[in-house]
Amino acid sequence: MFSLIQKRRYFFLFSAFxxxxxxxxxxxxxxxxxxxxxxxxxxxxxSIYEISFTGPGATEANIQDIFARFGDENAxxxxxxxxxxxxxxxxSSIQESAVSDQVLAELGKIAPVDLDxxxxxxxxxxxxxxxxxxxxxxxxxxxxxxxxFIVFSFRQVPNAFRYGVCAVAAMIHDVLVVCxxxxxxxxxxxxxxxxLFLTALLTVVGFSMQDTxxxxxxxxxxIPKYLGEPYETIVNxxxxxxxxxxxATQLNAFFIMAAILLFGGETIKQFIALLFIGxxxxxxxxxxxxxxxxxxxxxxxxxxxxxxxxEPVEA
Amino acid sequence: MSHHIRWLVFILLLxxxxxxxxxxxxxxxxxxxNNDGESEFRLNIQQSLGLDLxxxxxxxxxxxxxxxxxxxxxxxxxANNVSKRVNALGVTEPTIQVLQGSGRxxxxxxGVTDPQEAIGVIQQTALLExxxxxxxxxxAQTYEGRKVITTEQIIIQQQRASxxxxxxxEPSAEATAEATPQTETALPNPQTNxxxxxxxxxxxxxxxxxxxxxxxxxHIRFELTPEGGQLFGPFTAANIGQPMAIVLxxxxxxxxxxxxxxxxxxxxxxxxxxxEAKTLALQLRSGALPIPxxxxxxxxxxxxxxxxxxxxxxxxxxxxxxxxxxxMLVYYRVPGIAADLALLVFILLxxxxxxxxxVTLTLPAIVGFLISIGTAVDGxxxxxxxxxxxxxxxxxxxxxxxxxxxxxxxxxxxxxLSTIIICVILFFFGQTPGASIVSGFAVTLAIGLLVxxxxxxxxxxxxxxxxxxxxRQPLVERKWLLGV
Numbered sequence: 095m096f097s098l099i100q101k102r103r104y105f106f107l108f109s110a111f112x113x114x115x116x117x118x119x120x121x122x123x124x125x126x127x128x129x130x131x132x133x134x135x136x137x138x139x140x141s142i143y144e145i146s147f148t149g150p151g152a153t154e155a156n157i158q159d160i161f162a163r164f165g166d167e168n169a170x171x172x173x174x175x176x177x178x179x180x181x182x183x184x185x186s187s188i189q190e191s192a193v194s195d196q197v198l199a200e201l202g203k204i205a206p207v208d209l210d211x212x213x214x215x216x217x218x219x220x221x222x223x224x225x226x227x228x229x230x231x232x233x234x235x236x237x238x239x240x241x242x243f244i245v246f247s248f249r250q251v252p253n254a255f256r257y258g259v260c261a262v263a264a265m266i267h268d269v270l271v272v273c274x275x276x277x278x279x280x281x282x283x284x285x286x287x288x289x290l291f292l293t294a295l296l297t298v299v300g301f302s303m304q305d306t307x308x309x310x311x312x313x314x315x316x317i318p319k320y321l322g323e324p325y326e327t328i329v330n331x332x333x334x335x336x337x338x339x340x341x342a343t344q345l346n347a348f349f350i351m352a353a354i355l356l357f358g359g360e361t362i363k364q365f366i367a368l369l370f371i372g373x374x375x376x377x378x379x380x381x382x383x384x385x386x387x388x389x390x391x392x393x394x395x396x397x398x399x400x401x402x403x404x405e406p407v408e409a
Numbered sequence: 410m411s412h413h414i415r416w417l418v419f420i421l422l423l424x425x426x427x428x429x430x431x432x433x434x435x436x437x438x439x440x441x442x443n444n445d446g447e448s449e450f451r452l453n454i455q456q457s458l459g460l461d462l463x464x465x466x467x468x469x470x471x472x473x474x475x476x477x478x479x480x481x482x483x484x485x486x487x488a489n490n491v492s493k494r495v496n497a498l499g500v501t502e503p504t505i506q507v508l509q510g511s512g513r514x515x516x517x518x519x520g521v522t523d524p525q526e527a528i529g530v531i532q533q534t535a536l537l538e539x540x541x542x543x544x545x546x547x548x549a550q551t552y553e554g555r556k557v558i559t560t561e562q563i564i565i566q567q568q569r570a571s572x573x574x575x576x577x578x579e580p581s582a583e584a585t586a587e588a589t590p591q592t593e594t595a596l597p598n599p600q601t602n603x604x605x606x607x608x609x610x611x612x613x614x615x616x617x618x619x620x621x622x623x624x625x626x627x628h629i630r631f632e633l634t635p636e637g638g639q640l641f642g643p644f645t646a647a648n649i650g651q652p653m654a655i656v657l658x659x660x661x662x663x664x665x666x667x668x669x670x671x672x673x674x675x676x677x678x679x680x681x682x683x684x685e686a687k688t689l690a691l692q693l694r695s696g697a698l699p700i701p702x703x704x705x706x707x708x709x710x711x712x713x714x715x716x717x718x719x720x721x722x723x724x725x726x727x728x729x730x731x732x733x734x735x736x737m738l739v740y741y742r743v744p745g746i747a748a749d750l751a752l753l754v755f756i757l758l759x760x761x762x763x764x765x766x767x768v769t770l771t772l773p774a775i776v777g778f779l780i781s782i783g784t785a786v787d788g789x790x791x792x793x794x795x796x797x798x799x800x801x802x803x804x805x806x807x808x809x810x811x812x813x814x815x816x817x818x819x820x821x822x823x824x825x826l827s828t829i830i831i832c833v834i835l836f837f838f839g840q841t842p843g844a845s846i847v848s849g850f851a852v853t854l855a856i857g858l859l860v861x862x863x864x865x866x867x868x869x870x871x872x873x874x875x876x877x878x879x880x881r882q883p884l885v886e887r888k889w890l891l892g893v
Contacts, residue, residue: 210713243826292847293851301828353726358776
């Protein structure tokens, strides 16, 4: 039988290769911008504009000029799509709706704005703070509830605590991967962390659990079935038995998400991309992080977690 | 076998019902069992679309007073006033929601194209006026409920026009249309053809309350501020016996006759019922004591932009589903047919539930639904992989089917449950006004996962058993038909 588990050190190394640079990027982001991610107006307040002018005339300079007149020297301005369409996107720190309306009126003087093809949103700092607070609560509650859920799911398995810890480790792995990608994309492409980012992150946590639970379920079922076999073999067998399912499920999720990425609207592409990365990471981590970790623990390879009465570890 | 047939009939009936409900033309469910033309049961079902899909304006208004200086009722009254103004704008299906506790009012106006106008109309505090109707005599009563033009309104319109002139967005037809679209032209004083003379506004009013009379009728007692009394006293003294009008936001609420000089306040009598009296007192009070509102956040989406999002989402969804259907068919063969049929049932049930519950579809909500389609096939994949394993292990066809469904159930239940829990938490996170788009995603994903518990197990099992019964011989002879 092909043994994945024997190669666990490589998997741990691979995960480290993913996560350590991610952590460095996040720390760099923290050092240079003061936050782990580029936070969107959902959290800090401000306004975004997606403007379609009906004619030519708009340039980065004259848009910049208008925002500067209303006190925002650092508005980030981008042309969207085909230059023929005269579409621009602006992110600004202006929080007051009234000022935002005046800005829109000024922009209308460059060339008439096609309101039907434009959108704008402004959020006050107070609302942003509330969203931030709610987001922190949501993350804490998800953490507590998921751990409780795992403890409950595996209550009849010997060493349920280990399964729980390993599932959480896989979950943290996925959270770190998604956060790293977000942090990097924030620095490179200006992706902004909004309420949907948190939604993607927490959904990834749910799917990550889903994958890990399916796999652990199989191990739970196989232990009494193959009583003579060493733990490592049983675990390996369980992975091989469930890998078809993991791949088939991944593929279907991939089909749906690829369709949305290719044909869906602009505004949710970032959300879908993160969800997809998280989903891949979730499948990877359940097979290559959670389970190998379980074996390493069983075999006493993890420092400080050795069971006193363990059989000698084979090479 | 017979119970599979029963299930099949049930599933087909349910799907037919779901298909009917999800058809765009189905707008309501009406039950009229005895055909007397009066329905015993009526449920309006129209798929509501979020602002990001139809375009429009969403404004979060905050009471511009320190917390504690107004009551929950005051806020509700203010929201009622906002509601009235929004109706005057002619918006279809507006949402006005009071968020007690945070002192906020959330207003959603689908289809509004000019945000400045809408916000201006909402923010303006209620204009209550006591208007000179002298000389109208018995004619005064006929003005009740109608719109009149007054001197005070002219002043306010001029102020607004000068503000608007400084900031016009687009010289389009909509923007240059009159500032407040009115369903009825405001009537001037028929004697002079000039606007009616405003005596005092709500600013001159201190309090108003509905009171009960000895004879069983109701009246309204109001008190004036000293400034209000200085104007109202002499006016009433000069016009005893003449009618005057109480006008709220241009609409004549009532046209009582002046009985005496009223320098500090007075009583409005009339043939009021309890409800009418209380409503009028409330309107007087809210005209006198409005909570000023400030805009805390707003979002405006152009209608064309929204329509493009709808078209793109539908296209993405259809393409994604076709690819998934094809994959399941190619990879799992005959079981794949069962999974595909179950997936179609799944989609129908979801779409029907969105209308029945009802769920407002937004872009993230559509994404949640599409993602749940991906998860829906996961249940089938778990089962089919299990069946394949059991077949390879040498079990016969029927045994493999039973074991496959049995064993996979625990995994499907536990794994779906973990995501449903996350959805519940996300839903509550989405209750924060600034993160409301999250709710739509959480709701549709959770509904999808719950429906999946039914379709992945019962619907797929029924279809698969019936397919196996029909194709038993070829299936036993050619294992590849089962994807093995």
